[in-house]
Amino acid sequence: xxxxxxxxxxxxxxxxxxxxxxxxxxxxxxxxxxxxxxxxxxxxxxxxxxxxxxxxxxxxxxxxxxxxxxxxxxxxxxxxxxxxxxxxxxxxxxxxxxxxxxxxxxxxxxxxxxxxxxxxxxxxxxxxxxxxxxxxxxxxxxxxxxxxxxxxxxxxxxxxxxxxxxxxxxxxxxxxxxxxxxxxxxxxxxxxxxxxxxxxxxxxxxxxxxxxxxxxxxxxxxxxxxxxxxxxxxxxxxxxxxxxxxxxxxxxxxxxxxxxxxxxxxxxxxxxxxxxxxxxxxxxxxxxxxxxxxxxxxxxxxxxxxxxxxxxxxxxxxxxxxxxxxxxxxxxxxxxxxxxxxxxxxxxxxxxxxxxxxxxxxxxxxxxxxxxxxxxxxxxxxxxxxxxxxxxxxxxxxxxxxxxxxxxxxxxxxxxxxxxxxxxxxxxxxxxxxxxxxxxxxxxxxxxxxxxxxxxxxxxxxxxxxxxxxxxxxxxxxxxxxxxxxxxxxxxxxxxxxxxxxxxxxxxxxxxxxxxxxxxxxxxxxxxxxxxxxxxxxxxxxxxxxxxxxxxxxxxxxxxxxxxxxxxxxxxxxxxxxxxxxxxxxxxxxxxxxxxxxxxxxxx
Ligand code: M6R
Numbered sequence: 001x002x003x004x005x006x007x008x009x010x011x012x013x014x015x016x017x018x019x020x021x022x023x024x025x026x027x028x029x030x031x032x033x034x035x036x037x038x039x040x041x042x043x044x045x046x047x048x049x050x051x052x053x054x055x056x057x058x059x060x061x062x063x064x065x066x067x068x069x070x071x072x073x074x075x076x077x078x079x080x081x082x083x084x085x086x087x088x089x090x091x092x093x094x095x096x097x098x099x100x101x102x103x104x105x106x107x108x109x110x111x112x113x114x115x116x117x118x119x120x121x122x123x124x125x126x127x128x129x130x131x132x133x134x135x136x137x138x139x140x141x142x143x144x145x146x147x148x149x150x151x152x153x154x155x156x157x158x159x160x161x162x163x164x165x166x167x168x169x170x171x172x173x174x175x176x177x178x179x180x181x182x183x184x185x186x187x188x189x190x191x192x193x194x195x196x197x198x199x200x201x202x203x204x205x206x207x208x209x210x211x212x213x214x215x216x217x218x219x220x221x222x223x224x225x226x227x228x229x230x231x232x233x234x235x236x237x238x239x240x241x242x243x244x245x246x247x248x249x250x251x252x253x254x255x256x257x258x259x260x261x262x263x264x265x266x267x268x269x270x271x272x273x274x275x276x277x278x279x280x281x282x283x284x285x286x287x288x289x290x291x292x293x294x295x296x297x298x299x300x301x302x303x304x305x306x307x308x309x310x311x312x313x314x315x316x317x318x319x320x321x322x323x324x325x326x327x328x329x330x331x332x333x334x335x336x337x338x339x340x341x342x343x344x345x346x347x348x349x350x351x352x353x354x355x356x357x358x359x360x361x362x363x364x365x366x367x368x369x370x371x372x373x374x375x376x377x378x379x380x381x382x383x384x385x386x387x388x389x390x391x392x393x394x395x396x397x398x399x400x401x402x403x404x405x406x407x408x409x410x411x412x413x414x415x416x417x418x419x420x421x422x423x424x425x426x427x428x429x430x431x432x433x434x435x436x437x438x439x440x441x442x443x444x445x446x447x448x449x450x451x452x453x454x455x456x457x458x459x460x461x462x463x464x465x466x467x468x469x470x471x472x473x474x475x476x477x478x479x480x481x482x483x484x485x486x487x488x489x490x491x492x493x494x495x496x497x498x499x500x501x502x503x504x505x506x507x508x509x510x511x512x513x514x515x516x517x518x519x520x521x522x523x524x525x526x527x528x529x530x531x532x533x534x535x536x537x538x539x540x541x542x543x544x545x546x547x548x549x550x551x552x553x554x555x556x557x558x559x560x561x562x563x564x565x566x567x568x569x570x571x572x573x574x575x576x577x578x579x580x581x582x583x584x585x586x587x588x589x590x591x592x593x594x595x596x597x598x599x600x601x602x603x604x
Contacts, residue, residue: 002083002097002602003027004175005067005192006156008166009183009213013037013065014057020185020192021050021067023240026248026392026592026599027097027188028071031082035093038062041160043093045082063213064163066156066186068095071598074103075120085124087131088116091160092138094130096123097188098152098173099603106148122151130157138167139210143223146171146208152349152603156186169208173602174347174375177201177209177216179230184211189345189600190233190371191240191390198233202373231373239389247591249393249485253577254444257437259388259398260570263405270430273423275413280382284366285413289338292317293331293363295324295354296342297601299396299480300403304342305473306569307407313566314415324354325604332361339365342407344391344399345600346374353604355380368406370399384410393592394599395485397577400477401570405433408567432565439561443574446559447582450575453540453556454582457511463488464502465576466495466532467515468525470569474515478576485591486584495521495528508536513579515542516550517568529553542575544568 003024007016017034025032032053033045038061046053050069068083075081084093100106103122106129111117115128129145130138138159146153152172159165168175168186178185178193178200185193186209190200203209206221218228245251267276277285292311294304301323308319322331324341328350339358343351346369355376358365367380370388377383386402412429415421457463463482465475475492482490493502495514506512512532516525529539530553541554544562551557558579560571584591 002071003069003188003192004095004097004154004156004186005188006065006166006168006186006211007183008064008211009180010063011183012060013062014060017065017067018050018054018057019195020187021069023194024188024192025050025069026394028069028598029593030070030072030077031079032067032069033082033084034065034067035084035086035158036062036065037158037160037163041086041091041093041158043084043086045079045084047077047079047082064158064166066093066095066158066166073099073603074122080119081121083123085119085121085127087127089131092127092131092134092157094123094127094155094157096126096153096155097602098154100125100149100153101151102149126153126155134159138162138165139208139219142167142169142208154188164212166211167208168203168211170203171205172349172352175203176373177203177211179216182213184213184216186211190235191392194233194235194237194240198235200231200233200373201228202231202378204378233372235390240392247393249395249397249581249591252391252393252397253574253581255389256398256401256574257440257444259402260405260436260440262387262389263402264433265387267409268430268433270427270434273427273430275409275416275426277384277413278382281366281384284338284364284382285410286417287338287364289336289364290317291337292319293322293327293337293339293358294319294342295322295327295331295339295351295358297324297348297350299400299477300342300344302473302477302480303400303403303407304340305476306404306470307342307411309470310408310566311411311414314411315418315420317414322354324348324350328353328357332357337363339363340368340410341365341376341380342368342403343376344370344386344396344403346371346376347600347602349602349604352376352379368403370402394594394597395481395580395591401573404569404573432563432567435563436567436570439563439571440574442561443571447578450558450578451582453558454579454586456538456556457540458583458586460488460509460511462505462510463490464506464510464512465490465492465515466498466512466528468495468521469519471515471517471572474569474572474576477573478513478580481577481580482583484597485580485594486587486589487595488583495525498528499531503535506532506535506537510537511540512537513540513542513576514554515572516547518544518547518562518564526553542572
């Protein structure tokens with residue numbers, strides 16, 4: 001939800017800002033702008049992609065500047081509403097990510113005092129408040145402006161009269177400082193600055209920072225200077241580039257054999273038949289809780305839901321699934337539950353609020369995230385990283401399968417801790433885990449077959465996905481992938497539920513993707529496929545390699561290599577991702593940046 005960037009150093013700021021913004025555009029892409037100080041403050045903005053803005057920036061001078069890529073919340077997509085916003089004397093420029101809840105009152109008050117507004121955004125009040133308090137010191141003015149603001153913000157500010165200073169602040173929206181040699185950065189997210197530095201300092205809620213080219217200072221909300229340690233990010237810049245793939249999403253789908261391998265690294269020990277987590281996590285898992293709440297949103301919610309089946313199956317511990325946006329208001333139960341929050345970005349506003357709600361209710365909290373240093377990893381009692389490398393495509397792919405894998409490892413660990421399984425069984429599962437990268441490569445090799453099926457469904461107006469047990473949340477995820485990138489209406493259902501209502505929507509033009517695994521529900525799923533076929537729509541079955549029956553029941557079959565075990569959900573997920581990708585590609589959709597969406601949803 002909006003990406004912000006700030007630069008101070010020795011390079012040409014416009015080029016640096018544009019380059020960094022291009023790496024942040026998955027956070028929002030309806031308009032963009034930069035503000036640069038080259039003696040005078042100069043601001044350039046435009047609607048649409050960052051490439052539009054790039055063409056309209058006539059200068060490449062100045063070594064201090066800020067930039068923004070927008071996902072509109074308040075005010076339409078117009079050049080006026082694009083950031084940076086400037087104060088009336090045009091000396092201060094500001095970019096902001098978040099929502100100012102009391103902006104209407106503040107705006108009325110400022111207008112009464114004579115301030116002229118040029119946009120409909122909530123953000124513009126901040127720059128006028130800073131101007132109102134400005135007395136020769138930008139940090140002080142930002143401090144006093146922020147005291148009047150309610151809501152969330154990550155912001156970067158510059159002042160024409162202080163050309164050696166870049167000021168940032170955050171509350172409930174992400175902001176990281178990137179440390180270079182004789183240059184420093186502010187960014188919403190690490191991939192933005194990865195080609196310049198992998199040294200980061202994270203700001204906590206309520207903190208403010210002031211950067212020069214050679215120094216960084218961090219202050220708490222009482223203006224007390226604090227020391228903050230650096231984190232070294234071990235992501236490679238190549239991970240954040242397309243590397244010859246037409247889309248990040250396809251690249252990230254193809255990265256899964258390696259992402260899975262990385263997720264297992266340092267955790268799964270075949271010889272010792274053991275699963276190892278950091279001490280803090282082991283302590284959380286050893287505690288005496290009698291249930292688990294999994295809280296998350298979107299794809300991470302479906303990964304959590306798959307995790308629920310895995311944990312319940314291996315440990316017998318009841319797992320309650322809670323959408324973070326609901327849990328934060330209605331779901332908190334006092335008592336001995338472990339709250340597991342699943343979040344790729346670690347910055348999703350609803351998930352952060354759910355973690356805080358869990359903590360306030362006295363629960364221990366554990367986060368599964370892909371981003372080290374993200375807010376979620378810092379506010380929870382412990383965290384496990386998915387270790388899948390940066391994910392840029394708005395549609396989550398490799399992090400979905402890695403999240404499932406981490407939840408499976410948690411399930412295994414808990415099963416051992418609670419004496420539910422013996423070492424032999426652990427060993428059997430470890431072998432299954434180690435076989436996964438090869439199985440995924442086999443699925444990826446079948447991409448052309450999936451393109452053929454995608455060709456048959458690309459013209460549909462609606463597609464249903466059905467499955468039972470662990471394949472039910474997979475159906476929901478398959479449908480979410482298709483709708484978010486191809487704009488075809490898609491729904492996932494528990495296979496037994498079609499006859500309780502959804503059948504009314506089924507026509508000959510509604511392809512049904514049925515996940516049929518050789519488990520206890522197989523015969524029932526075949527029966528459900530029969531019920532569908534009796535009504536005319538084509539059925540695409542996703543079935544395992546050893547299934548000799550399925551061809552008799554389905555119109556098309558996509559096969560996955562079978563391990564016959566709990567982990568077939570992972571190759572199946574990859575098939576569903578490829579299907580969605582190829583349908584969207586055949587329809588010519590904007591795959592990495594679907595309309596109205598943003599990768600990281602940092603507003604409620
Ligand atoms: O960063 P998070 O995992 O917390 O994000 C949650 C959802 O916003 C995210 O999974 C979203 O549903 C994806 N666009 C799905 O592909």
